[in-house]
Structures are given as C-alpha cells and as structure tokens.
Amino acid sequence: MISNDDIGPETRLELYRLQIEIRDCEKRAYDLFLQNLIKGTSHLSLGQEAIAAGFGVAMKKGDKSFCTYRGHAHTLARGVPMEGVLGELMLRDIGLMRGKGGSMHLTSVEHGVMGSYAIIGAHLCIACGSAWRAQYLGDKDVTVCFFGDGTTNIGAFHEALNFAVIWKLPVVFVCENNLYMEYTPISEVTAVPHPAADRASAYGLPRILIDGNDADIVYRTAQEAIEKARTGGGPSLIECLTYRHSGHSRADPGKYRPPGELEKWMERDPIKIYKQRLKEFGVTEEQMKTLDEASMRKVEDATALCKASPSAPEELLTADVYADGGWAWRN
Amino acid sequence: MISNDDIGPETRLELYRLQIEIRDCEKRAYDLFLQNLIKGTSHLSLGQEAIAAGFGVAMKKGDKSFCTYRGHAHTLARGVPMEGVLGELMLRDIGLMRGKGGSMHLTSVEHGVMGSYAIIGAHLCIACGSAWRAQYLGDKDVTVCFFGDGTTNIGAFHEALNFAVIWKLPVVFVCENNLYMEYTPISEVTAVPHPAADRASAYGLPRILIDGNDADIVYRTAQEAIEKARTGGGPSLIECLTYRHSGHSRADPGKYRPPGELEKWMERDPIKIYKQRLKEFGVTEEQMKTLDEASMRKVEDATALCKASPSAPEELLTADVYADGGWAWRN
Amino acid sequence: MAELSYRDAVIRGISQEMERDKNVVFLGEDIAKAGGVFKATVGLYEKFGTLRVRDTPISEQAILGAAMGAAMTGLRPIAEIMFSDFAAVCFDFIANEMPKLAYMTNGQVSCPLVIRTGNGAGVRFGAQHSQSIENWTMMIPGLKVVAPSSPVDVVGLMAAAIRDNNPVMFHEHKALYSTKGEVPDGEILDTLGTAKILRPGKDCTILALAMMVHRALDAAEILAREHGIDAEVVDVRSLVPLDTQTILASIAKTGHLFTVEENPRLLGWGAEIASIVADEAFWDLDGPIVRITTPHIPLPAADHLEDLALPNAPRIVERIVRTLNGSRG
C-alpha cells in the first residue's frame, strides 16, 4: 500500500465514483436504444470516462464546461442528475431540455454545462467568449472546452487557439484523442502524429500529451491547467490519449478497426486501471462494491423516472425561439 | 566584381526588369487614382516587388498562380501585359476581365494566373485543388499561392496547410509578412512571432523564413520549393519578410506606423538592394538605364491604351453568370 | 428495370458518371473506406480506387476549396458535405467563391462540380443536423440547385449535375435514403431545370420538393377522395434553373397555388415562386397563394415535436380545403 498520496482518498473515491457512474449510465443508454427507447442519435464515451471524471473533479462550482455531441460523460461529471441526461436522450419531458435539444446538445446552466455543440469546431470559439467574459468582469471561473482529435483539423480550432492565447484567456482546451474521427483514423488525415500536442507550439503553448485513461494523471493535469487559467496564466491545450470502446454513434458497429485494437485498449480500460489504483491505495473491494451498487441504483432510479416521463407538451414546439419565450417574427 | 554566380546574368537582369516594371506600374496606378481615373479600391505591392519577381522568374510556363486582392505584382510577374492590369484597375474594356472583376480579382488563365481572391483564406484551399488536379492527372505544373501575414490567423489557412501535406500536393504557400493586416500590426494579434514560419511544424513542414526584399534569396528559395513540389516532394510554406511602402489600400494614409519605421524599411528597398547587387556583378549603369527606360515606355504605352479604352458594353452585365455565357435562372 | 433505394441510387448515379469520365473524382469525410455515414457511397472506393474516391479530414473549407481548384483546372469533382447544416462552415465557397468565379473572370474560368449533401429532417437529429437549406443555396446567383424526391430522379439528376459545367448543389434528403423506387436499366440522364407533374389535376396546383413531394401526393389523394378536390401535384425538383413554364402553365389551368416546403417559413423556396406567380400570373389566380411550410423555428429533436413542425398530409389538406372554400374566385 502506497503512502504519500498527493491526491488523497476522498478525491480518489470521487474520481472512481464518477467514472463508474458515467460507465453505468452510458451502458444503460446503449441498452435503451437497443430497446428502441432512444430515438435519434447518441454518442457514447465508453472507454473515455477518465477524462470527463478527471476534469469534473478538478473543476470548481461556477466553472464552465463546453462539450460536444459526445457530451453525456462531461455533463454527468458536473453533477447533472442522470435522469436529466437519459431523459434527454429518450426525448422525454424530464430531459435537460425537455427533448427539444436532444442527445447532442446537453445543457445545464445551473451546473455550469454551457452546452454541447454538434457542429465541429464552433464551441472552441464560443468557449473563448465565456473566458473573455470572466476576464472582463473579473469573475474567477475557468472555462473548459472538450473536443476530439478530428476537430483539430477544422479552421475554427486554429482561430480559437490563436485568439485565446493573444487575449490570454482563462480557458482550457481538452482534446480527447480516441484515434478516430467518425470512421476514419485520425492518422490518415492529419499532418502530425499528435493532432493537438504537436500543434501547441503554433500558438506559443507548451506541448501537453497525457494518458487519458488514467484518471489520476488527467486530474493532476487538469488541476494545473485550471489553476494556471484562474490565476491569469492564460490558456492551455491538453491532448489526452484514449479510445472509445463503442462505435462513433448508435449507427456504427466499428468495423473499420484493425483486429486486436479494441482488445489491446480494453487492457487499458480506465475503470480497470482505476480499480487497481484504488487497491494500491488500500481501498477495499467492499468499499468499491458499495459505490458500484450506489451507481447502479442511480441508473435504475433514473431509468424508471425517464420511462415514466411523458413527452413534452406540444406548446413547446414554438417556445423559446426568442429570449422573450416566444417565436413571433411578425406583428 | 563577384564571380561564381549561381543565378547568372540573364536571370539577374530578368529579376531586375520585373521588379522595375512592377514598381513603375504600381506607381502609375497610384498616380492614376490620384487623377481619379481608378475607381473602386486598389492595393499596391510597392516595397514587396522582390517576392512577386523572385517567384515569377522561378515559375515555368503552365505553373499556376493564386493571388490576393494585392495581386497586381504577381499578375505582372507572370508576363501579363500592363494594359490588362491597369485597364482592369481603371475598369475599362481593355482590362483583363473587361472591368467585371476589378482590381481585387485579376485573372489571366493564359498566363497561369488562376485568379486573385479578395476574401481572406479561401484561395489557399482553392490552390490545393489546382495542385490535386496536377497530381491526379500527372501534370507537371506547380501551384503557387501568395497571401499575407494576417491571413495566417484565419481557419482556411489551417485547413489548407494540413490538407496539402496529407495529400502531398505540389503547392507552394508564400506568406508575405509585411508586418500589418490592414492597419493592425500582425504582432498584436498573433500568438507567435512569425505567423507562418513558426507554424510550419504544426503541419510537419520545415521552417522557412527569408528576407523578402532580396530578389536573389527569394528566387533561390522559390526554385527549391517549386522543384520539390514538381518532383513529388509535396508542399512548402515560405515566410518572406517585407514591408509595404504605401498604405493598405488607396483609402489608407498609413498613419498607424511608428515614426521612422517606413524610413528604416526604405533603406531596405528591394530595388535599391538589387541595383547594388547588379553593380557587384558588373552590370553597368547604362544597362540598368536601358531597362529602366524600357519599363517606363511600357507604362506610358499601357497608360495611353487604357485611357483610350472605352468601358465595356452593357451586354456584359448579364454575361458569364453561368458557363454557357448567360444568366438564365428560369425557362 | 430494378427496384432501387434512394441511397443506392446515389451510388448508381455516381458510378455511372465515374465510369464514363475519369475526370470525375469524389472527396469527403468518411466517404471512401467507410462508404459514407449514410451508406450512400458504399462500394465506390473499392470500384474506383484510392485516387478517385478520397477520405478527407474534417475540413469542409479545404474539401470545397480543393473541389473548386480542381474544377477550375480540368477535373469534375463531387464533394460531399455530410449534413447540409455544415454548409455554414464552408459557406464562403458556396456563396462567394464558386458561383462568382465565371462572372468575375469574365468567363475565363468555369467551375464544373457537384456538392452533394444530406438535407432535411425526420430523423430526430435536432436543430443542427436536420435543416432544409435548399433556400440558402437558391438565393445565390451562379449556383444551380436540385433536390430529387425519388431514386430514378436521383440517378438522372446526379448524372446531369456531374455533366453540367457549373457548381451544382445536390440536396439528398436524409429521410428518403431508405425509400425505394423503380429505376430503369442502362444509362440514365435527366435534365436540370425541369419540374415534373406527378399528378395532373384541375382544381389547384401543389408545388413540392424532396420529402414534401410524397406528403403532397398523399394529401392530393385525400383531397380527391374526401373533398372532391382534384389537385395537380408538381415536383419542382430543380430550384435553379427553375421551370417556371411548367409552374405557370399549371396555375393558368387551376387558378390556385399552394406550396409545400420543408424549409422554415421566411424566404423558403416557395416565396420566390409565389412572388413570380403574383406578378406574372396574377390575373390567372382565383384565390390567395398559400405557402404551407415548417414554422419559422429551429427544429426540435423530440419525435412528436419534429412531426408537429413539418408539413404533413392532414395539415396540407386542411389548409387547401379552408382556402378553396374561402375563395370567392
């Protein structure tokens, strides 16, 4: 059993709890669309839980998250109740946006989740704006923006990184490199081996490349970058190496993967790694089991609530097009 | 008098001739809009002649140029007659596009000038397409794309560079760093000191930063990059340090310049540098004078032709909207 | 004569043209090895190889820029923009570069290319993956714009678009990919700028596009069966060029115009046609011109709300009956 623990038992159990809950919730999402209870699309973070969890724990109340369509994990990691997430996937009234946004646009302002964006690139620029506001008003919150490897090849990535640096904005850009865009390997369409890390220097930023499947490493890196941003040190760009266990979306069986690749990464499953880690720090099987069971209960309760939830009333169709709540484009 | 000349007397005189002709033609353009004979806008390359000339001489017939609104110089450097350029600036029938395009869109396909583009960024991507065509058809021509320092901060720059590298396209990207976007110093809005050179590594490209006011250096660098592209070695990104003597456009007196900056750069005037260079290689004042006079004659003749030219017939208004020459959007 | 899905018709149309002209090349995201996210390009990579069918990075500006530069210099590229909503990230090429090139250069350069994209709603993808952007493209001078409603039209219009010497926006409807229809064997070549009368009628004219064509036809059946109204249904097919002859002739006959549009109300494609008819066919009209569109809102993800937003047969019928009853004409 290792001593001198820089992270500490509470934090570690929190990192474990979040990873487990994300894992269980994503698995449930998968089951639900096999049961045809999730219409539309859905993008799981199975295998990438350590990143959402590591940042979720490192972020403080008031900090802002900007996510992608693959944002269930990052939303849950900010403390959003599962029924809000699963309910939105199921397009029910109980969902975070009562079914109006759908799985790709999860938003919970009260938890600092400032939206999930489904058109690649834009939200990196939008995150700059949130950070600019904090800088201008002297607010102390930090903005964290999550995106994938494929996103580094679109123009908005370049504009956002340059902009954040020259204005020294309190924003952290987190690239989850899971090796693929939808079906195409990132290596086939990118001029450098590490799509984010190898480009940091183009913005005068240090190269940060970490193991995204080790929640401790993610947590430490997140803390550092967030602290830097909070204290006026400006933005960071972090590339986290990871892998998605499932397909890109519900529609994707993942046939394009070379044989053995998934198996290799299963060895590096973040949950597996973290269970081992907890053992090393003296956490017992029983302690873990308690958290595992609590997580499953949450999933079951959330599922029940969602299944019981009606779909939203029809009046919502034309609500909130404008900030006055309505949709009137004429008098 | 220096011997062992890698460039050779003919080429040197050609580099001189082009620089002088561009200088004289641009000065005449300036006079013409002071006389209100040039309507609309106009962007001069005074002070940047060495770049257009160096590449113009290094490029072979059939090679393709993609230019910006600041493209008079690059168009002339491909051998386009002055009356075609001045005529277009004056929006007369004799102009390259008979006044339909205007000074920002100079195009002469027969000379390989595939257009001048006035919305920042796009033409870097378009140049990729021209190079892709050459690669696909096995054509041996190379595409050269000119743009400014400010252009390195827009998304299309990033997309084009990555795209050109992964497809190993025969294209040369030439960034003319004249220190300013329109009125804002590039250093105030860019995360790295050298907007192009410091970003080459983000695309796995070597860092190339040269003196853009020395036509010999530009010529040598151009030859190398073009040869590399022609022989299947893929793209290059070249940053040329230079300075524009005049304002951004006819509307700009250039007040934003720190005192002494222009004077300092006048010392490094490419024409001045090159006259000195020719002397060192034993070219006589008389030889230069002959070329100077020939250049002025061209300018005078072109000016006379343009002044005598009518404006284009009204039928042109609706011509060539579609490839069939017409504009019919209905039957 | 074989039954083909709309999805397979895309493959068939592209195949046909790539076989006859080696200057036809195809690029886009996940279109080659993976066969496209809508599986509408399966087999092309295997058939035409890595040089003619190319996967790209997520770089829509580079995709369209590359297509344009190649088209300007001798190729006939087909570029896929996966979802039509993404036209907004490369709109500079669609609105400012490709369509203005021939004009600005006084005809020195042309731009023979096709942008094919998955347009439209009905699949619960929400506001950023369900838009009908046919009107975004119709309003740009220099573009041509088509939106087929059936497999046979997909093949024929695809061929026509690829052979055309101008930039053509080819809107495929996401929700139609799995629909089937008869497609004759052998080469199929259709004509841009031609509308099709799918159901002749004398009482009113219904103009529709893409997925809405099927709903207009359903509505017409109900109108005939339950209301004794004999509606003429015209599949506009091509917004630019626009077949105003067929449209004006139909209105001259029926005296009543209805449009069924999936795009949101303001400046939907029917607005232009309504304005043309209200000018040139004013004296032929026996009653108001009525546009039946998606309300002017972003699209919701929830199935029941999305269904509520898009025009459907009952709503079309109700509007037409109410209008015709109200007409003093």
Place this chain on the structure above:
Amino acid sequence: MAELSYRDAVIRGISQEMERDKNVVFLGEDIAKAGGVFKATVGLYEKFGTLRVRDTPISEQAILGAAMGAAMTGLRPIAEIMFSDFAAVCFDFIANEMPKLAYMTNGQVSCPLVIRTGNGAGVRFGAQHSQSIENWTMMIPGLKVVAPSSPVDVVGLMAAAIRDNNPVMFHEHKALYSTKGEVPDGEILDTLGTAKILRPGKDCTILALAMMVHRALDAAEILAREHGIDAEVVDVRSLVPLDTQTILASIAKTGHLFTVEENPRLLGWGAEIASIVADEAFWDLDGPIVRITTPHIPLPAADHLEDLALPNAPRIVERIVRTLNGSRG
C-alpha cells in the same frame, strides 16, 4: 438637433449604449486603434479603452464565437464583420449557433449581441465586397435583422439592437456612410420590428430598405410630378421582426405593391413579403405584385455596370407606370 453623417450615427449609437451599460463591449478587425476601415468607429477606443473596444485577428469565427460565448454568460457584445460578404466565413455562428441556442437549450441560455456589418453596393468593390445579404440573414429562425436608411434610424435602432436579448444582424449600408441627416440631441431609442411610412400615398405601395429607400423616394417624386401617381413609400427598416401590420394596412389602402430590393432577385426579402401579401391581402390587390431588384447575378466592379445592375429611380418609375397602366384592377 444636429446634422450627423450615417457614419457618425454609428459611433453615436454605440457610444450611447456603452455609456449606459458597462457590459456592452465591442470587438472586430481594425475597429479600435484605427477607428474602423469605414471610419465608423472612430473615437470609441479612446473613449472606452482597451478592455471594451478590442482589435482582433482576421478570425471571423473567433470574433463571433467570442461574442456569443460572452453574450451567453453575461455581456452584451457588439461584433463587427467588416464587409457583409464575410458573413459567409462565419456563417455557422450566424445560422447554426447563435440563433438556435435559446431554442435548443429550452430557454436556459440567451444570446444578446449585435453583429454590425457593412452591407451593399455602389462603391465599385466588385462581386466579393458589394453584396446585399439581408436575405441571407432574414431566412434564419432566431435572428433579428435590421437595415437602417438614415442617421437617426441608425442611432435608435442600434440602441434597440444592443438592448435586445437576441442576436441581431445590423446591416449598415456602405454607400450611405457619408450621407447626412438631422439627429435630435439626447438619448435615442427606437423599436425593432417597426416600419416607417416616409411618404403617404394612395395609388400604390413601395416597400424599400436601406439605400433603396432613397431611390424609392426619388421615384415617388417623379411618379407624382410626371405621372400623377401618388405612391406611398414605406421604409421596412426591420426584416425580422417584420411590421406586417403597417405593410398590409398600406396595401389595403393602395391595392398595389412594389418592392425595391438591392439583393439579387431569387429569395430577396421582397419575396417573403410578396408571398404574405398574396395570401393574406389577396382580395385587396388590384393588380400584380412587382418586385424591382438587382438581377440575379454577381455584381460587376465597373461603375457603369454596377449602376446598371442596381434598381434606380427611372427603372422604378418605368416599372410602376407600366404595371399600373396594365392593371385592369
């Protein structure tokens, strides 16, 4: 009461709002130290300082993204897109992000910001710097769209746009910057969604926007003087929200509608209004609805060709006289 140029009215409007609300910030290319390429922001940097008036790189997506993110979290940004043509390089933010945000989040977030841009032709800048894109923005659900024609409207509508809680496209007309008009002293606050009858008349209604308003007024004078036609000229001012009450009331009175549009023909803003009138005011109409627009072409640079392309008083007069004479109504 002082005479102010349209250009100085922009400065006055922004100043007024930046003085009353410190959450109003302003960003764009060359807008701060240089005072803007159209000199329409001169003095704001000196007055409000480097934190509130900021120069940016040539990164339109970052400019609008930053404005949006700041608006979502508490500021009221004004973003300049130098020429309206450049809206195409950041159209994802204008069409997909800003206007859909409130809806997609079920009202959790709003986006109070203004995008001001130099729109329109008349300055010989050619096809990529002269477009009238008011229709590009009118068609997007969730946006508001204004286009003032006079200095006083610039001040009042700018104030209204900045105080509005939605994304507002503010189209300033390049060719009007140097025009002058009387502007009252003190705070000015106008209302979005209101048209203005600039010249009452009984024989026909002419709707116009921005620069075309002045040409419509000139035409109305000629119509009265030379043809005894008493035209009512309405400055639409705001495309979204649209003041359909004022428009429909005018047509109920005159029975004839003409639009004068600088945007190219297909799906120009007048098409929507024509379609509304042809539906809701059909029985008020005594003759065809006629749209007078720039032809559906990119714009030429040459002065005489550009002048030929844009609607002008003689062309407006000719069209109206021909139409009214031809009307049996």
